[in-house]
Amino acid sequence: AQKITQTQPGMFVQEKEAVTLDCTYDTSDPSYGLFWYKQPSSGEMIFLIYQGSYDQQNATEGRYSLNFQKARKSANLVISASQLGDSAMYFCAMRELDNYGQNFVFGPGTRLSVLP
Amino acid sequence: SAVISQKPSRDICQRGTSLTIQCQVDSQVTMMFWYRQQPGQSLTLIATANQGSEATYESGFVIDKFPISRPNLTFSTLTVSNMSPEDSSIYLCSVDLPTGGTYEQYFGPGTRLTVT
Numbered sequence: 001a002q003k004i005t006q007t008q009p010g011m012f013v014q015e016k017e018a019v020t021l022d023c024t025y026d027t028s029d030p031s032y033g034l035f036w037y038k039q040p041s042s043g044e045m046i047f048l049i050y051q052g053s054y055d056q057q058n059a060t061e062g063r064y065s066l067n068f069q070k071a072r073k074s075a076n077l078v079i080s081a082s083q084l085g086d087s088a089m090y091f092c093a094m095r096e097l098d099n100y101g102q103n104f105v106f107g108p109g110t111r112l113s114v115l116p
Numbered sequence: 117s118a119v120i121s122q123k124p125s126r127d128i129c130q131r132g133t134s135l136t137i138q139c140q141v142d143s144q145v146t147m148m149f150w151y152r153q154q155p156g157q158s159l160t161l162i163a164t165a166n167q168g169s170e171a172t173y174e175s176g177f178v179i180d181k182f183p184i185s186r187p188n189l190t191f192s193t194l195t196v197s198n199m200s201p202e203d204s205s206i207y208l209c210s211v212d213l214p215t216g217g218t219y220e221q222y223f224g225p226g227t228r229l230t231v232t
Contacts, residue, residue, distance in 0.1 A: 026129055033219075033220075035220070035221070042225075043153075043206045043208075043226040043228055044209060044223065044224075044225045044226055045159075045210075045223035045224070045226070046223075047117075047220060047221075047222060047223075050215075050220060066217060091158060091159070093219075093221075095219070104159075104161070106158045106159045106160075108157075108158050109158050109230075
């Protein structure tokens with residue numbers, strides 16, 4: 001079964017606007033971590049933000065914030081004040097921490113295009 | 117974070133040949149990982165490489181096709197053997213780094229392989 005779901009294969013946003021990229025996950029482990037990565041056309045994977053399952057507050061990193069709704073098992077990425085350089089693929093990933101050694105599971109990704 | 121380099125960054129190879137991809141990390145790490153990303157797809161874990169032991173392969177990947185070496189705590193190689201056009205992908209290595217009570221995964225820049 002799919003453990004990470006990203007329902008938006010592609011998204012468009014106007015420059016300077018905010019955008020939310022959806023991510024839902026499935027796990028029965030109480031300890032897990034959720035990650036977002038950005039992959040520009042160059043192919044490198046860039047770590048953006050992390051949310052632990054026990055974290056009380058939503059994670060923030062500059063223009064990136066994670067809207068973590070544990071009961072709904074969702075971890076949406078919010079990018080504020082979009083820039084042209086934000087155009088890329090975005091992957092949500094999960095690690096189930098009780099099974100260290102079981103590695104990251106990646107979602108299918110969302111392609112974000114920022115329009116001038 | 118860690119500085120991770122990969123060689124080559126890209127290559128075009130003929131079917132039936134083999135290519136060895138190198139991954140170098142600027143710090144000692146216990147576990148290194150190799151991923152494949154086929155065109156338009158998400159990342160799929162090939163294997164986990166621990167220093168001093170055999171790599172652990174995920175379902176669908178075998179050692180004869182993807183032999184891995186891990187001679188020390190900062191270096192690993194992945195060989196793609198007897199290549200076919202279906203092996204055309206981006207190959208990424210990654211490492212785990214302890215961060216604030218958990219482990220975050222950082223990726224190398226990737227090797228873009230095209231098999232003709």
